[in-house]
Amino acid sequence: xxAPLVSVILPVRDGAAxxxxxxxxxxxxxxxxxxxxxxxDGSTDDTSATVAVYTARNSRVRVLxxxxxxxxxxxxxxxxxxxxxxxLARMDADDRCAPExxxxxxxxxxxxxTLAVVSCLVRLFGEVPDNAGMRRYVEWLNSVVTPEEIxxxxxxxxxxxxxxxxxxxxxxxDLGGYRDMPWAEDHDLWLRVLAGGWRIxxxxxxxxxWRDSPGRLSRTDGRYSLEQFLACxxxxxxxxxxxxxxxxxxxxxxxxxxxxxxxLASEGVTIHAFIDVHPRRIGSRIGGVxxxxxxxxxxxxxxxxxxxxxxxxxxxxxxxxGLLAERGYREGVxxxxxx
Numbered sequence: 235x236x237a238p239l240v241s242v243i244l245p246v247r248d249g250a251a252x253x254x255x256x257x258x259x260x261x262x263x264x265x266x267x268x269x270x271x272x273x274x275d276g277s278t279d280d281t282s283a284t285v286a287v288y289t290a291r292n293s294r295v296r297v298l299x300x301x302x303x304x305x306x307x308x309x310x311x312x313x314x315x316x317x318x319x320x321x322l323a324r325m326d327a328d329d330r331c332a333p334e335x336x337x338x339x340x341x342x343x344x345x346x347x348t349l350a351v352v353s354c355l356v357r358l359f360g361e362v363p364d365n366a367g368m369r370r371y372v373e374w375l376n377s378v379v380t381p382e383e384i385x386x387x388x389x390x391x392x393x394x395x396x397x398x399x400x401x402x403x404x405x406x407x408d409l410g411g412y413r414d415m416p417w418a419e420d421h422d423l424w425l426r427v428l429a430g431g432w433r434i435x436x437x438x439x440x441x442x443x444w445r446d447s448p449g450r451l452s453r454t455d456g457r458y459s460l461e462q463f464l465a466c467x468x469x470x471x472x473x474x475x476x477x478x479x480x481x482x483x484x485x486x487x488x489x490x491x492x493x494x495x496x497x498l499a500s501e502g503v504t505i506h507a508f509i510d511v512h513p514r515r516i517g518s519r520i521g522g523v524x525x526x527x528x529x530x531x532x533x534x535x536x537x538x539x540x541x542x543x544x545x546x547x548x549x550x551x552x553x554x555x556g557l558l559a560e561r562g563y564r565e566g567v568x569x570x571x572x573x
Contacts, residue, residue, distance in 0.1 A: 238294075239267040240336055240400065241317035242325050245309035246272060249327030250280040252445070257288050257295065259330040265337040267324075270295045274315045276303030281327075306416040306451065314403075314411060320438040321547055322406065327399040330444040335441035338563065342437055349381070350405035350432030351424070353394035353563035354439060360446035369444050376440075381433040386566030389467050389542075395419035398442040405432050418458050425470040433478055455525055464490070468497035476568075477540050485509040485554045486544035487525050490573045494544055495521065506539045511553065530555065534562035541569035 239432045242260055243372030253272075260270050272285050274297060298316055300309075310339045314322060321343060323336055339352045355376045358369060371391060376469055384393045407428050427434060452458040455470055471477050484491045495505050499521075508525045510516055516527045532538065541558055545551045555571070563569040 235298065237318040237320075239319055240265065240269075240321045240323050241313075241319035242268060242323045242336075243272045243310060243313035243317060244270060244272050244325045244327060245275055245306060245313060246281055246285075246327035247275045247303055247309075248277045248279045248281060248291060250277070250284050252328040253281060253284055254288075255330055256327050259333075260325060261292060261294070262333050263270045263331075264333050265340060267382045268294060268336060269318065270325075271313045271316050272297045273316075274299040275305070275309040276300050286448040287405075305414070307412045307419050310412045310419070314406065317403070320403050321400055322403050323400040324397050326445075328447065328450075329397050330443040330445075331398075332439075332441045334439075334548070336400065338437045338439060338441060342435055343400060343402060346433075346435065346478075348433045349435045350402050350427050350430075351394065351409060351434040352400050352437065352439035353398045353434065354437040355379075356395050356398055356435035356442045356444040357440050358444050359445055362446045362448060365446050372444070373566040379438055381435050382566065383557045384434045385428055387571060388425060389471065390571045392418065392424060394424060394434060394436065395442065395444055397444065402432075405430070415466070416457060417462040417469075418452075421463070421466055422470075425466070429470065429473065455544045461493075464493050464517075465497055468494060468501055471542070471570070471572075472498060472503050474540075480537060481506050482542050483507050483509060483531070483539045484542050484544050485528075485531075485558075486573065487512075487520055488514050488544070491544035492520060494572060495523070496543070504539075511545070511552065515530075528557060529563060531557060534568050538563075538568065542570045544570060544573045 274281055285297050289297055290495055321340060342352045358372045378387045378393050387393050413422055415422050483494055483506050487510045489509040499505055505523050508520055508523060509528055510525050511528055515525050518525045541563055543554050545554050558569050
């Protein structure tokens with residue numbers, strides 16, 4: 235029997251309460267030629283017993299159980315190592331996906347060889363009382379759809395939800411798999427995918443139900459903190475040839491802009507100026523770097539600094555974005571949103 239079309243990588247630790255829902259949704263896929271690789275990363279609850287019920291009755295479900303937890307990056311790379319398909323899908327043990335998800339994503343990848351990753355729109359569900367920030371993020375996530383939009387927005391937030399993706403195995407292999415870094419492993423991977431010349435797309439259908447819960451890694455693990463998120467951005471921005479050669483101008487002298495500037499400077503990037511809309515800040519200096527008004531933005535040229543829009547408010551962000559476009563800056567090429 236040949237290799238399946240798609241291998242689904244599903245890492246889990248102590249997911250007994252929800253993993254049956256996740257597995258049921260995968261086994262109900264219209265694309266039948268799949269394998270599901272559950273990497274049980276040291277669960278101490280009934281996860282192992284629950285998964286054993288599925289492996290006993292369905293040969294498409296395979297399980298690798300670790301006696302102790304090694305962490306998400308280890309579990310993901312171990313799942314990739316076990317996978318036999320050319321296309322790798324991700325799923326978390328507390329999410330659910332629509333029956334047509336894998337078929338839709340596989341069709342998009344097969345139709346466009348420039349795509350390394352295909353995601354989809356997501357719907358948030360769960361029982362977190364105060365998740366307004368997460369709801370705003372999902373609204374933004376679902377508004378960034380085309381490969382061009384995703385590439386342009388990649389430094390604002392992680393532009394795809396990790397459990398929603400299907401990936402081309404050769405791309406993940408060429409990039410060295412998931413990296414164990416101080417920051418989130420998924421955003422790190424998307425930034426490496428795009429820097430490597432691949433593209434990321436989305437099926438414009440809601441194919442994943444993404445559970446929000448108090449215990450999710452993004453709420454409990456320090457790698458998903460704002461500080462590490464900025465460190466990830468700075469690390470990858472500093473490796474763009476244009477940023478290293480031409481330096482940057484940061485639009486926004488608030489906390490985010492200041493913190494990002496410090497991180498970029500530590501990576502050897504030249505900070506030419508801050509641009510701000512607040513009259514009290516214009517004419518001052520931040521760490522020796524001048525703060526200029528918005529009218530100081532010069533028309534784009536071949537040697538112009540890369541513009542980074544770090545303005546905090548929607549109004550200021552929109553104003554700066556519009557002005558940069560008017561002056562010839564191309565989003566995703568000559569300027570990037572970073573907040």
